[in-house]
Amino acid sequence: MSLLSDLSERIPGRVHGPGATEYDAGRTVFAGIGEPEAVVRPHTADDVASAVGLAAAAGIPIAVRSGGHGLLPVDDGLVVDLAEFTAIEVGADGLVTVGGGARWGDVAAALAPHGLCISSGDTRDVGVGGIALGGGIGWLVRAQGLAVDALREIQLVTAAGEVLIVNETLHPETFWALRGGGGNFGVATRFTFQAMPAEGLVGGHVQFDRSDVPAVLRAWRDVMRAGPDELNSSLVLMPPFGPEMPGGPQLGVALQGSEEQLRELLAPLLELPSVLEVALVPVAYGELLEDAPPGRPPFLFVGGNGFVPELSDAALDAIATAYDREVPTMVLLRALGGAFSRVAPEATAIAHRDAEALLIVNGVLALDAAPELVAATKVGSDAAIAFTSGVYGNFAPERGDEVTASMYPPATLERLRRVKAQLDPGNVFRQNHNITPAG
Ligand SMILES: Cc1cc2nc3c(=O)[nH]c(=O)nc-3n(C[C@H](O)[C@H](O)[C@H](O)COP(=O)(O)OP(=O)(O)OC[C@H]3O[C@@H](n4cnc5c(N)ncnc54)[C@H](O)[C@@H]3O)c2cc1C
Structure with missing residues (x-):
C-alpha cells in the first residue's frame, strides 16, 4: 500500500x-x-x-x-x-497558548484587547511555528528578546509518535534544542508564551536620500549604542528601482515611550542633512507588523546574512561599499543587544547573543542573470558578510550541512545533534536546516 x-x-x-x-x-x-x-x-x-x-x-x-x-x-x-492548529488562548497571568499553525498577525490581534504582545517577526502572515522554533527577530527584540525567549512550554509530537509536554522541567534538553533548532525534533502542535505589556508604543520611519550613506550608518550605530533597550530599529538601504523609487536608507523604529523621547533619542539621525521625511506616531503593536509581499519577488537575491558582533567603522565601511555598487543592492541592519544579549549563549540554541546587529546583504539580479554576474555579486556581498560570526537560519534560503554548520557554534551543533539522536535517530524530520543525529 x-x-x-x-x-x-x-x-x-x-x-x-x-x-x-x-x-x-x-x-x-x-x-x-x-x-x-x-x-x-x-x-x-x-x-x-x-x-x-x-x-x-x-x-x-x-x-x-x-x-x-x-x-x-x-x-x-x-x-x-498545521492549518487547523490556530487556536489562541490568553491566560490571566499573561501566559498565552498558541496553535502550531497560527500566524503572528492573529496572535497580535488576539493579544491587543489585553494590552499584551509577544516578541515576533515583523510580518503578520509569517507562522508561529517557523519563528518560535527558529528565532524570531522583530520590533521588540531589544526590549524583550527573541520569540524563542518568550517560550515557556511546547507540546511536541515526536518521530516515535509520542505526544510530549516540553518545558524547563520536563525534557529540559529538548526544550533547549527546540528554541533555535527549528523543525528537527518533531511537530510542535502548541506553544505557550509569556506575553508582555504592549502599551505606550510609538513608531514609524525616517527616510534619507543617498547623499551620505556612511554618515547615516555611523549615526544609526551610535544612536542604538546609546539608546535604551526599549528602542528598537532596523535600517534598510534600498536600491533604486527607477525614477519613482530612488532608494536610500530607511530607518524603521519602535519605542516603548513617548514621541518626544523618541525624537530626543533619534536626534543625531534627525539632524542629518540627508533626512527627507520623518513620520513618528503612537502605534499598536499589531500596526507595526507588515503584510508579506504576495508571492516571491521575481528577482535573484545574491548575498547572505549573519550576526555582527561589532559594528566597527570597518564593518560599516564594508556595508556602505556593498550598497554603493553597480549591482542594485539591498541591505538590512537590525539592531540587537538589549534583552536579546542578556540571554546566556547556552540558554537556547540561538547562541550568537553577543551580536550588535543582524545584517542581510543581497545583490538584486534578474532571475536569468549570467553566472559570471552572480559570482561577482556574491563576492561583493561577501566583503560585508565577512564581519559576521554566524548565520540566522530563518533567513538562509538554501539547505545543506555547510549552511547548518554556519548557523551554530560547534559546541551548540554537537549538543543539538545529541538531542536529535535521542528524538529522531532515523532523521525523518530532515527537510529543513537539518541537524544530523550524533553517533
Ligand atoms: C515575507 C517574510 C518576512 C519575514 N520576516 C521575518 C522577520 O521579521 N523576523 C524573522 O525572524 N524572520 C522572518 N522571516 C523568516 C521566517 O522566520 C522563516 O521563513 C520561518 O521559517 C517562517 O515560518 P513559517 O511558520 O511561516 O513557515 P513554514 O514554511 O510553515 O515553516 C518553516 C519551517 O519551520 C519548521 N516548522 C514550522 N512550524 C513548525 C511546527 N509547528 N513544528 C515543527 N516544525 C515547524 C519546519 O521545518 C518548516 O519547514 C520572514 C520570512 C518571510 C518570507
Whole structure:
C-alpha cells in the first residue's frame, strides 16, 4: 500500500494527494512549490501522532508547515500542515497558548484587547511555528528578546509518535534544542508564551536620500549604542528601482515611550542633512507588523546574512561599499543587544547573543542573470558578510550541512545533534536546516 492509502485508513478525511486543494496549499511555501508525496491536515495532536508514527516507521521524510513563509520547499515524503492548529488562548497571568499553525498577525490581534504582545517577526502572515522554533527577530527584540525567549512550554509530537509536554522541567534538553533548532525534533502542535505589556508604543520611519550613506550608518550605530533597550530599529538601504523609487536608507523604529523621547533619542539621525521625511506616531503593536509581499519577488537575491558582533567603522565601511555598487543592492541592519544579549549563549540554541546587529546583504539580479554576474555579486556581498560570526537560519534560503554548520557554534551543533539522536535517530524530520543525529 502507498503512504497515501495507509494514512487515509488511519486518519480518514485528513490526507490529501496531488490534485486536492489541500495538497496544493500544503506544498506551497513562500519560496516555492514542493513535490511531497502527500499532505496531511490533522485536527488533533493524536492525528499528528498517527501520521508521524506511520511515516516515521516507514522511514518516510516528514516536513511541517505552519504559516508557510519558509524558504525551503519540500521535495519528498509527507507534509504535516498545521492549518487547523490556530487556536489562541490568553491566560490571566499573561501566559498565552498558541496553535502550531497560527500566524503572528492573529496572535497580535488576539493579544491587543489585553494590552499584551509577544516578541515576533515583523510580518503578520509569517507562522508561529517557523519563528518560535527558529528565532524570531522583530520590533521588540531589544526590549524583550527573541520569540524563542518568550517560550515557556511546547507540546511536541515526536518521530516515535509520542505526544510530549516540553518545558524547563520536563525534557529540559529538548526544550533547549527546540528554541533555535527549528523543525528537527518533531511537530510542535502548541506553544505557550509569556506575553508582555504592549502599551505606550510609538513608531514609524525616517527616510534619507543617498547623499551620505556612511554618515547615516555611523549615526544609526551610535544612536542604538546609546539608546535604551526599549528602542528598537532596523535600517534598510534600498536600491533604486527607477525614477519613482530612488532608494536610500530607511530607518524603521519602535519605542516603548513617548514621541518626544523618541525624537530626543533619534536626534543625531534627525539632524542629518540627508533626512527627507520623518513620520513618528503612537502605534499598536499589531500596526507595526507588515503584510508579506504576495508571492516571491521575481528577482535573484545574491548575498547572505549573519550576526555582527561589532559594528566597527570597518564593518560599516564594508556595508556602505556593498550598497554603493553597480549591482542594485539591498541591505538590512537590525539592531540587537538589549534583552536579546542578556540571554546566556547556552540558554537556547540561538547562541550568537553577543551580536550588535543582524545584517542581510543581497545583490538584486534578474532571475536569468549570467553566472559570471552572480559570482561577482556574491563576492561583493561577501566583503560585508565577512564581519559576521554566524548565520540566522530563518533567513538562509538554501539547505545543506555547510549552511547548518554556519548557523551554530560547534559546541551548540554537537549538543543539538545529541538531542536529535535521542528524538529522531532515523532523521525523518530532515527537510529543513537539518541537524544530523550524533553517533
Ligand atoms: C515575507 C517574510 C518576512 C519575514 N520576516 C521575518 C522577520 O521579521 N523576523 C524573522 O525572524 N524572520 C522572518 N522571516 C523568516 C521566517 O522566520 C522563516 O521563513 C520561518 O521559517 C517562517 O515560518 P513559517 O511558520 O511561516 O513557515 P513554514 O514554511 O510553515 O515553516 C518553516 C519551517 O519551520 C519548521 N516548522 C514550522 N512550524 C513548525 C511546527 N509547528 N513544528 C515543527 N516544525 C515547524 C519546519 O521545518 C518548516 O519547514 C520572514 C520570512 C518571510 C518570507
